[in-house]
Structure formats: C-alpha cells, structure tokens
Amino acid sequence: xxxxxxxxxxxxxxxxxxxxxxxxxxxxxxxxxxxxxxxxxxxxxxxxxxxxxxxxxxxxxxxxxxxxxxxxxxxxxxxxxxxxxxxxxxxxxxxxxxxxxxxxxxxxxxxxxxxxxxxxxxxxxxxxxxxxxxxxxxxxxxxxxxxxxxxxxxxxxxxxxxxxxxxxxxxxxxxxxxxxxxxxxxxxxxxxxxxxxxxxxxxxxxxxxxxxxxxxxxxxxxxxxxxxxxxxxxxxxxxxxxxxxxxxxxxxxxxxxxxxxxxxxxxxxxxxxxxxxxxxxxxxxxxxxxxxxxxxxxxxxxxxxxxxxxxxxxxxxxxxx
Numbered sequence: 552x553x554x555x556x557x558x559x560x561x562x563x564x565x566x567x568x569x570x571x572x573x574x575x576x577x578x579x580x581x582x583x584x585x586x587x588x589x590x591x592x593x594x595x596x597x598x599x600x601x602x603x604x605x606x607x608x609x610x611x612x613x614x615x616x617x618x619x620x621x622x623x624x625x626x627x628x629x630x631x632x633x634x635x636x637x638x639x640x641x642x643x644x645x646x647x648x649x650x651x652x653x654x655x656x657x658x659x660x661x662x663x664x665x666x667x668x669x670x671x672x673x674x675x676x677x678x679x680x681x682x683x684x685x686x687x688x689x690x691x692x693x694x695x696x697x698x699x700x701x702x703x704x705x706x707x708x709x710x711x712x713x714x715x716x717x718x719x720x721x722x723x724x725x726x727x728x729x730x731x732x733x734x735x736x737x738x739x740x741x742x743x744x745x746x747x748x749x750x751x752x753x754x755x756x757x758x759x760x761x762x763x764x765x766x767x768x769x770x771x772x773x774x775x776x777x778x779x780x781x782x783x784x785x786x787x788x789x790x791x792x793x794x795x796x797x798x799x800x801x802x803x804x805x806x807x808x809x810x811x812x813x814x815x816x817x818x819x820x821x822x823x824x825x826x827x828x829x830x831x832x833x834x835x836x837x838x839x840x841x842x843x844x845x846x847x848x849x850x851x852x853x854x855x856x857x858x859x860x861x862x863x864x865x866x867x868x869x870x871x872x
Contacts, residue, residue, distance in 0.1 A: 554654055555647025555679075562654065562677055569658045573671035575637035575692075585674035587638050587690060595691035595698065597628035603682040607751075611726055614653035616751040617685070618660020620826075624775060625689035626668055627755035627828040631773040633699040633764025634691030636757070638673040639665060641687050644680030657685075660752075668757045696764045704770040704789035704833040710848035711840055713759035713830045716778060716801055717817060718749025720824025721809035726750065728813055742812075745805040755828040759843050763832045766840070771832035777823040779863060782831055783856045789833075792853030795822075797861055799847045822858065 554562050567580040578586035599621070601607060607617050622639060629636040641661065645654070661672050670689075722743070725731035731743040755773065763771055770785045778800075782793045802817045810817035833850055834840065857863060 552651045553647060554645055554649045554651060557651060559677060565651070565654070566658050566675075566677075569655065570662055570672045572673070573638070573669060576671045576673045579671070580674045585638075585640065587673055589692070591693045591695055593693055595629050595632050595634040595693060596688065597625050597691075598686065598688040599625050599628070601685040601687075603684065609653070609683070612751045614656030615660040617683070618657040618662075619664045619752040620660075621685045621687050622661050622664035622689075623753050623755055624826070624828055625687045626664065626670065626757060627753075627760075627773040627775070627830070629689050629691035630668075630755065630757045630760030631699070631771050631830055632691065632693070633696055633760055633768070633771065634693045635761055636665070636668045636670040636689055636691045638671050639687050639689045640673050641675035641685065643675060643677045643686075644682070644684035645677070646681060646683070647679055649683065694761070696761075699760075699764050699768050699771040699832070701770050701772055701785045701788040704785050704791050704793075704850045705835075706791055706850055706852050707836055708769055708833040708850040709836055709840075709846050710782070710793055710795065710831065710833050710850060711844040711846045712774070712778070712801070713763070713832075713844050714756035714774075715749065715754060715803065715827050716774065716829050717803065717806040717820035717824050717827065718746050719753060719826040720750075720820035721806045721817070722746040722748070722750030724813055724815065724820070725809055730812060743805075743809065746809050749827065753826055753828045756830055756843065759830050762841070762843065763830065763834075766834065766838050768832040768834055771830060774825070774827055774829045774831055776825045778831060779822050779856050779858075785831070785833065786854060786856055789850075790854070792851045793848060793856045794851050795848035795856070795858045797858050799845070801845055801847075822863070
C-alpha cells in the first residue's frame with residue numbers, strides 16, 4: 552500500500568499513532584499547532600532540510616535510516632548549544648507512490664532517535680512532492696545555563712572533539728565506488744558495516760553538549776560540514792585562529808581501512824568529511840576534560856584554520872560551492 556492510497560488524513564493519523572509523546576509535549580499532533588513546555592523560559596531552536604538525491608538516496612538508505620539521520624542532525628545542533636533536546640516538528644513532502652512501509656520506517660527512525668535524548672515528535676505537516684523532502688525543527692532546553700555560541704574562543708584555549716569523525720565520508724566513498732552496498736545488507740558486511748552505517752545513521756554524542764557547557768566551553772558547534780570548515784566558523788566568529796595537531800586527530804580503524812581500500816588519505820575524511828555530527832569545542836586551558844573529549848589543537852592569534860605541517864585548502868561541504 553502507498554501513501555497515495557491511504558490519503559492525507561490517513562497518513563497523518565498513521566504517523567501520529569506511531570509517536571508516543573514525552574513529558575515536554577503538552578499538546579501533540581491533532582490540532583493546528585502543538586504545545587511544548589519551556590522550563591527554562593528560553594527555547595533553543597534549530598532547523599534543517601533533507602532532500603532526496605542531495606542528502607540521501609533511497610536505494611542506499613531505508614526510511615528508518617533517513618528518519619534517524621534527519622532527527623540526529625537537528626538534535627545535534629541543539630546539543631551543540633549546550634542544551635538538552637526536548638522535541639521536534641517535521642515537515643514531510645513525499646510522492647504518492649511512496650510505500651507505507653517506507654513511511655513507517657521513517658516515523659520509527661524519528662521516534663527512536665528522539666528517544667535517545669528523551670525528546671518527542673510534537674507534530675508537523677505532510678504534502679505531496681515528486682521527491683522525499685524532510686524539514687525538521689528541533690527545540691531544546693538550556694536548563695538555566697548560558698548558551699554556548701561560536702564567538703568566545705580565545706588565544707590559549709584548547710580545541711577538543713567528542714564523537715566520531717570520518718565515518719560518514721568513508722561510508723559514502725565506499726558506496727559511490729561500488730565497494731559497499733546500501734540497504735540492510737551493508738551492515739552485515741563485516742569490513743564496511745561500521746562506516747556505511749555511519750553514513751546512513753550518524754551517532755552524535757548528544758550528552759557531550761550539555762557536558763561541555765557545564766565544564767565551561769567557550770565555543771562549540773556540531774561537525775556537519777567538515778571539521779576544517781566548521782571550526783572556520785568558530786575562528787571567524789571569535790576573531791582567532793584555530794591550529795590543529797594532525798597527530799592528535801582521531802583516525803578510527805574502520806576509517807583507516809576504508810581509506811586503504813580506496814587509496815585515500817583517511818585524514819582528509821576526518822578533516823573535511825561532514826555528517827558525522829561530532830561536537831567540536833574550545834575550552835580554557837585549566838579545564839580538566841573527561842575522556843569523552845579529545846584535545847586536537849589550540850586557539851592562537853590570527854585568523855582561519857590550519858593543520859600544523861599540512862597544506863589545507865577550502866574543505867568540507869558547501870551547498871553552493
């Protein structure tokens with residue numbers, strides 16, 4: 552059965568029935584708008600758009616994968632402000648011949664990714680579209696803390712990362728080269744399952760965002776467009792230079808193995824690969840960082856981002872470049 556056969560109101564009812572509501576959602580799907588609590592009195596808001604063929608391919612990613620990915624990239628943005636995600640709302644465009652099983656997987660992906668942080672899907676909208684188009688807006692609670700922006704890094708501060716880097720880029724490269732397959736079969740391939748899964752469903756270190764805020768992080772963001780490019784935003788906003796130590800950058804074994812298979816430099820994926828949604832932050836030098844954070848560089852006088860002993864050009868993802 553397809554979404555076209557079920558009809559708009561049937562689709563909405565089907566989605567709502569699969570989405571239990573958490574404590575932050577005071578009024579969920581069914582009315583013109585949802586209502587969510589704001590315990591802090593302030594709400595952190597982030598929104599992103601995913602378009603089939605640009606951000607995902609249905610022959611590589613299931614509906615469940617796409618739901619997890621769409622939720623993750625927004626929840627990570629909220630965590631990168633030092634906030635705890637509370638809810639998301641979803642705008643969904645889809646073709647009439649989209650199978651209901653794919654839609655159900657998408658809904659389940661939203662629900663299960665949100666459950667990792669105790670958030671809920673509060674509501675949204677659906678429409679007919681030639682491609683699958685997903686717009687997600689995430690809300691978060693600062694719990695009384697100041698937001699961590701990109702603008703307060705200072706010379707002498709250390710640069711640290713939490714989470715995985717290079718996985719999504721490695722998985723995408725293997726898929727594009729035909730060395731790995733999409734769908735559920737990919738995760739059963741012992742050599743490439745980790746990196747292909749990393750491309751299909753990122754694993755942001757959500758808890759590390761509020762943790763960094765409590766530790767006194769001076770600047771923070773999630774790595775969605777590549778470490779070099781995203782830290783460039785911190786450098787520009789703070790009026791400083793970020794200098795990375797190539798020997799300290801984490802190159803995981805699955806990423807290194809994929810690079811060897813394709814004759815690539817794994818550090819390129821770590822530096823410029825996007826969509827892992829790791830967190831990168833700067834901290835005053837006297838902050839004792841827990842094991843979840845790995846120091847990879849320092850903040851100095853100047854501008855831009857550099858890697859000691861390595862030539863770097865424009866790196867990372869830019870939708871219009």
